[in-house]
Amino acid sequence: MDKYDVLKLENQLCFSLYALSREVIKMYKPLLDPFDLTYTQYVTMMVMWEQEQITFKELGNRLYLDSGTLTPVLKKLESKGIVRKYRSKEDDRVVIVEITDSGRELKDKIIEVPENILCRFSGEEENLLSLKMQLDELLRKGLNKDCT
Known part of the structure; x- marks a missing residue:
């Protein structure tokens, strides 16, 4: 094995995850x-369909998104009228995100999307479930270990 094999694209876990994602x-x-x-x-x-109301910070944590990425997403959803943001009455540093009635109605309209995606992986359900469980476990354990 060549010492530079570690730098080959085909040997990178990150690239496989990136490309599949x-x-x-x-x-x-299209869906x-x-x-x-x-x-x-x-x-x-x-x-939002799960929580209905959540703090901005907790939403970012759930989605693994920083505020610089989440802010424009929420602005767009707010402009569509499916969520609303406001400051907590108890602590104005806390931003609350809440689903609207239109956002709740969207849930019924979009319900077939996950099934449609799963259909595209027909015959791979067992592999997908195993992969999801492995990825969830890696996320749970955290990947911030210092290796220096």
């Missing part, structure tokens, strides 16, 4: 276009 997200585009949602807006709404 891009391909899967591309599958969502989300009729609802005028991007993939990031869609996953944000998935949290």
Whole structure:
């Protein structure tokens, strides 16, 4: 084994994850276009359908998004009238994000998207479930270990 094999693209876990993620997200585009949602807006709404009301900080944590990425996503969703943001009455440093009635109605309209995506992986359900469990475990354990 050559000492530079570690630098080959084909040997990079990060590239495989990146490429697969891009391909899967591309599958969502034609399904989300009729609802005028991007993939990031869609996953944000998935949290909102679960929580209905959540702090900006907790929403960012759930989505693994920093405020610089989440802010424009929420502005767009707010302009569509499906979420609203406001400051907490108890602590004005805390921003609350809340789903609107239109956002709740969208949930019923978009319900078939996950099933449609799963259909595209027909025959791979067991592999997908295993992969998801492994990825969730890696996220849970955290990847911030210092190796120096």
